Amino acid sequence: DPFGKDPERHPALIVNSAKPYNAEPPPDLLIDAGFTTPNEIHYKRNHLPVPEIDPETYRLQVEVEGKQCVRLSLEDLKMKFPHYRVAATIQCAGNRREEMMAVKPVRGLSWGLGAISTTEWTGVRLRDVLAYAGFDLNEDGPLQHVQFEGLDRDMTQAYGGSIPVHKAVDPHGDVLLAFEMNGEPLPRDHGFPVRVVVPGVVGARSVKWLGKIIASTGESQNHWQQKDYKGFSPSVDWDTVDFSTAPAIQELPVVSAICAPTAHALVSAHEDTIPVRGYAWSGGGRGIVRVDVTADGGATWHTAQLAPPEGQPLHRAWAWTLWEAEVPVPEGARGKEGAKLEIACKATDASYNTQPELAAPIWNLRGVLTNHWHRVPLVVSD
Ligand code: MTE
Ligand code: MO
Structure with missing residues (x-):
């Protein structure tokens, strides 16, 4: 072996x-x-x-x-x-x-x-x-x-x-x-x-x-x-x-993801907001300038609090930015046990590049460079 x-x-x-x-x-x-x-x-x-x-x-x-x-x-x-x-x-x-x-x-x-x-x-x-x-x-x-x-x-x-x-x-x-x-x-x-x-x-x-x-x-x-x-x-x-x-991939495009809550987690029917945490990063040393989170499919966005690495210049930013946001539970799901909702995030880098909404238009046979909005489905429960 x-x-x-x-x-x-x-x-x-x-x-x-x-x-x-x-x-x-x-x-x-x-x-x-x-x-x-x-x-x-x-x-x-x-x-x-x-x-x-x-x-x-x-x-x-x-x-x-x-x-x-x-x-x-x-x-x-x-x-x-x-x-x-x-x-x-x-x-x-x-x-x-x-x-x-x-x-x-x-x-x-x-x-x-x-x-x-x-x-x-x-x-x-x-x-x-x-x-x-x-x-x-x-x-x-x-x-x-x-x-x-x-x-x-x-x-x-x-x-x-x-x-x-x-x-x-x-x-x-x-x-x-x-x-x-x-x-x-x-x-x-x-x-x-x-x-x-x-x-x-x-x-x-x-x-x-x-x-x-x-x-x-x-x-x-x-x-x-x-x-x-x-x-x-x-x-x-x-x-x-x-x-x-096609050229060999070198610098990567901007990406972000929600790490908490995880897929199918329960949102309390008694809470009005959901604490959301994740990472964002971009290639080429392009720092992260903003992360936006939505709970209604992109109709409204909530800007996350960024924790950028200390002393990292915006155009020589090799490390990720962790972030968190308090996202209001949308009207239609608030307090409604069993209601389903979906939160999603997208980041913007120092060159104002941002993430595409969907995976299908960036699909490729090797499955590389996945950077569309990251979505997490949630359920309201008592
Ligand atoms: N270097 C060698 N010698 N062999 C490998 O298989 N994998 C590469 C790179 N360097 C690889 C390598 C790939 S595809 C990635 S993503 C990173 O190493 C992963 O580094 P890590 O295992 O330290 O996370
Ligand atoms: Mo890799």
């Missing part, structure tokens, strides 16, 4: 697939801990068995095309470069896929709203390591991509991907080679001993168990860069899809 040496996991996680291990925290647990997600309940997304890596013999290969390859030990990484701490949310492209599946089946794991988590990462800057390996930070040259390769592999391939060079070397881009997660060494599930953290970009590019970095003219040719993690029209199906026609 290639998965026989996978680590132990927290029993509260909802398992979407055991081998490889893919799991998410239940909605209330996801935000109950507050701004940062405890490592044990951070969602876990593995495509392959978790590799066993000896930190003593670990070497990171760094190659800048046209220069000699550099090999760095874990100790080298920690000693040669300044350390940075960055609070960043990582979200899987498939977060909330189960809602897209409800429109029409898709291929992929059935994620709820928990394939997103927030961490204080500690590591060194990718930009510093690239410069050390000979990358000229001042030249806009032919090397337009930075590729990452993981040490997890099966018979045919390793996991990998790439990001555009401007993100990789931007001093405000905060791309880290992280060795700590919330002040602890990276857990095995999250990439021990070193992973990339690409803030504001789809989780798929934050390559875990990092083995190799290549600054290159071309994009990564890895399966997960070329043949997966791309968006298509709702009219494209598995017979007609041509993955070469």
Whole structure:
């Protein structure tokens, strides 16, 4: 069993697939801990068995095309470069896929709203390591991509991907080679001993168990860069899809979700308002400027109280914003036992992007980029 040496996991996680291990925290647990997600309940997304890596013999290969390859030990990484701490949310492209599946089946794991988590990462800057390996930070040259390769592999391939060079070397881009997660060494599930953290970009590019970095003219040719993690029209199906026609997902669109109450929860017939809590986040460092909640299908909206992360600039906002709102029970349902209602939320980011109302117009065969209004059905009870 290639998965026989996978680590132990927290029993509260909802398992979407055991081998490889893919799991998410239940909605209330996801935000109950507050701004940062405890490592044990951070969602876990593995495509392959978790590799066993000896930190003593670990070497990171760094190659800048046209220069000699550099090999760095874990100790080298920690000693040669300044350390940075960055609070960043990582979200899987498939977060909330189960809602897209409800429109029409898709291929992929059935994620709820928990394939997103927030961490204080500690590591060194990718930009510093690239410069050390000979990358000229001042030249806009032919090397337009930075590729990452993981040490997890099966018979045919390793996991990998790439990001555009401007993100990789931007001093405000905060791309880290992280060795700590919330002040602890990276857990095995999250990439021990070193992973990339690409803030504001789809989780798929934050390559875990990092083995190799290549600054290159071309994009990564890895399966997960070329043949997966791309968006298509709702009219494209598995017979007609041509993955070469769509760009690899990098920055993600704005998203939000209601974590409490959960679906089919009871609203007391004696209460006039419903306390609602959730998260909102957008890609590209676009901070959240507003979250609106409705209990009447969008006729009226109640603006949520935001708890934005402290000291995070609005256009370099890598971490999510938690929010809460007191939403009046609509006239028609107030005090009426058995009445059904539905609450929904949508967020607006710093570029005034907001979420589409419905899933059907953004449906795609891989079930990625689900970001329509998040809806939660409720029942009034005594
Ligand atoms: N890196 C490697 N080496 N192998 C993987 O399977 N999964 C990617 C990314 N990095 C993956 C990887 C995907 S799709 C996501 S969403 C994130 O890791 C998940 O990170 P997490 O498991 O720490 O939450
Ligand atoms: Mo992912």
